[in-house]
Amino acid sequence: MSTRAAMTQDELKKLVGYKSVDDHVESGMVVGLGTGSTAYFAVERVGQKLASGELKNVICIPTSERTREQAESLKIPLCTLNEKSELDVAIDGADEVDPALALVKGGGGALLREKMVEVMAKKFVVIVDESKLCKGLGPGFPLPVEITPFCHMHTLRTIAKLPALAGCEAILRMGSSSNNKIDGDNIAVTDNGNYIVDLHFKSPIKDPVAAASQLKNCVGVVDHGLFVDMAYQVIVAGSDGIRVAGTDGEKPWW
Numbered sequence: 710m711s712t713r714a715a716m717t718q719d720e721l722k723k724l725v726g727y728k729s730v731d732d733h734v735e736s737g738m739v740v741g742l743g744t745g746s747t748a749y750f751a752v753e754r755v756g757q758k759l760a761s762g763e764l765k766n767v768i769c770i771p772t773s774e775r776t777r778e779q780a781e782s783l784k785i786p787l788c789t790l791n792e793k794s795e796l797d798v799a800i801d802g803a804d805e806v807d808p809a810l811a812l813v814k815g816g817g818g819a820l821l822r823e824k825m826v827e828v829m830a831k832k833f834v835v836i837v838d839e840s841k842l843c844k845g846l847g848p849g850f851p852l853p854v855e856i857t858p859f860c861h862m863h864t865l866r867t868i869a870k871l872p873a874l875a876g877c878e879a880i881l882r883m884g885s886s887s888n889n890k891i892d893g894d895n896i897a898v899t900d901n902g903n904y905i906v907d908l909h910f911k912s913p914i915k916d917p918v919a920a921a922s923q924l925k926n927c928v929g930v931v932d933h934g935l936f937v938d939m940a941y942q943v944i945v946a947g948s949d950g951i952r953v954a955g956t957d958g959e960k961p962w963w
């Protein structure tokens with residue numbers, strides 16, 4: 710019989726957040742800092758290690774205004790992709806992870822900056838608790854799509870008709886359902902001044918690569934929350950402890 714008390718979801722998030730930094734961040738690195746309640750702990754750990762002197766000369770690129778504020782409060786040196794385009798590592802959470810390590814991201818509305826930063830990292834390390842693991846992307850968490858405010862309802866309808874997204878229900882994100890800012894009509898507004906459409910699926914997206922490509926080709930879409938072929942490693946915390954999938958880790962087991 711296990712004597713270990715069950716950990717809360719926050720404790721699991723802290724475990725993977727801290728491990729990602731302990732395993733992957735070294736002095737002198739350029740580091741992408743993700744957004745969300747799991748990435749929060751990775752940012753906290755970077756701040757702790759810089760303050761104690763265990764890490765030196767680390768410069769970080771935040772993926773949202775929220776993360777920038779947290780990092781600044783911890784005195785973490787920051788820059789943008791304008792100053793440094795090559796990152797040693799980026800660390801972020803995810804909303805869903807499938808066995809091919811494809812992700813749904815953007816629950817917090819930061820998907821555009823996350824993708825811009827994370828695609829430039831030599832290693833993109835994903836940190837999740839086991840509730841995020843899924844057999845197929847889609848039904849467990851709505852897929853966010855960032856769109857321009859101009860004629861947003863037209864873009865929403867166009868997205869809902871894309872063949873690779875057949876059967877989805879497209880819902881414009883309102884202010885109360887995210888951490889984003891809110892405009893006069895109560896619509897959620899991203900850090901980039903755009904809107905978000907959340908795509909709700911009853912069954913898994915059959916071909917995430919086709920879905921990603923069709924979304925990207927849709928005029929009015931800025932970017933989407935499908936992160937395919939980007940994760941180097943996924944660090945998972947669950948009732949059995951921490952397991953690592955991907956490069957330098959196990960084959961995905963879920």
Ligand SMILES: O=C(CO)[C@H](O)[C@H](O)COP(=O)(O)O
Nearest residue numbers: 745746747802815816817819
């Ligand atoms: O993509 C994201 C924000 O845009 C987050 O990484 C994702 O929503 C997971 O967040 P959390 O760790 O709070 O569950």
